[in-house]
Amino acid sequence: MFKNKKFECYLLKNRIPGVVLAVLMTVFMLMMAGRFELFNRLDSKTYRTLNEIESISNPYGSDVKITVDRADYLGYDYFVDSERQGSYYICQQDGRYAILLLKSNDDVVLNYTIKGRMISGGSEYSSIIDGITSDMGIAVAQLETRMYPLIISEVDFPRIYYNMMLLVLIVTVLWSVYVIVRCIYEVSCPWKVRSVRDVLGKRADRQTIRDIDSQLRYEMYYDQYGIAITDKYFVCHGMWHTDVVALDNIETFKKLRTSSNIGSGKKKIYKLLMVDVDGVTYEQDFRSEKDINEALSYLSDDKRVKR
Missing domain, CATH: 1.10.287 (Helix Hairpins)
Structure with missing residues (x-):
């Protein structure tokens, strides 16, 4: 190609x-x-019963999805910085009970699909269990044998x-x-590259690119350190960018030596300035004075070169 x-x-x-x-x-x-099983966590595994959830090898911190037929509000709410985040509900399924932390405001939710995270109850769990057993008039141990030990939290998902x-x-x-x-x-479509269009302007088209390719293949006189000089073009082809200047539009070439404080001491920088007929200046850095002089020798024209 x-x-x-x-x-x-x-x-x-x-x-x-x-x-x-x-x-x-x-x-x-x-x-x-x-x-991190992102896709599995976004599409949490669906469980049909609490018994299936109990079969999870490491349930704490697991993300689950389950639909409950009915869940009743327990009268306890979950707050963070005095702001209500959710409410505690209880659901019953096949003789097993589970506490849910939902974002709902209803006293009873029906056919509710919860997508939540399994969390430990802590002090809230103990308070809820104590309240339930007190209302039912049974021992805590009796209820805990039928209660799922973790809370399914929609808030913590x-x-x-x-x-x-x-x-x-x-x-x-x-x-x-x-x-x-x-x-x-x-x-x-290299003629549509912004850097090429900025330099060549209206001359940037398919035919111009063909001409540049032909020049680089058959009329190239200099090709060192990312600088290629042909009969008609000055091409800088580095690792990150490629620039091309049409030489027939350049009126003056100038050599400029500057310095920059890089590391210890000053580093000399040699620049080639190319000024076109409209007064637009293009510049290119060279590694040494020898390199810029060699490039200028291929660009030299007594009427154009100033040193």
């Missing part, structure tokens, strides 16, 4: 790091979702947490798809 298309290969090289990063992020997020994890996963996958599609689009 990319045979004899050097310019497109430069663009592909720019996009590969982003594609690899996007794919790695997606794989990592999918692995984390699998590790981390729905928001799971949804946020799912949202992050979806955004990561969509981002990965976007990066891959953009890579394919820009490599297939």
Whole structure:
């Protein structure tokens, strides 16, 4: 596909790091979702009876889904920072009782499907048991033999947490798809790449890209350290971006030496400034004065070069 298309290969090289990063992020997020059983937790296993829930090997902290025919309000509410979060209900099924912590406000709920987390009762559980046994006039031990030991809490089910994890996963996958599609689009239609259009302007079209490819294959005089010079174009092809300047539009070349405080001491920086007929300046850094002088030797024109 990319045979004899050097310019497109430069663009592909720019996009590969982003594609690899996007794919790695997606794989990592999918692995984390699998590790924490995200999809199973979002679609909690449905149980038909309390007996089935009791068969769970490690019930504490498990997420379950069960439909109860009837649940009655016990008169106890659950508060967090003085705000009511839910109410305690009791349900009966096949001679077994279970306490539910629901968000409902009704005294009686019928055919109610609860998606909740198994939690230990603590002091609330003990108070509720004491209240029930007191009303029924039976011993606590007698009721506990028929009572499921954990509370099925709709309030403690981390729905928001799971949804946020799912949202992050979806955004990561969509981002990965976007990066891959953009890579394919820009490599297939390089004249529509923003950086190319910014430099070439109206000249950026399919024919211009063909001309650049032809120049890079047959009329290239210099190709060092990511800089390619042909009869008609100056092409910078680095790891992260590719820029192209049409030389027939350049009026002046200038060499500029500056310095930057990087690490210990000052580092010399050599810049090639290219000024077009409209006064727009393009600049490119070079590794050393030798490299910039060599590049200038291929760009030299007594009427244009100033050193």
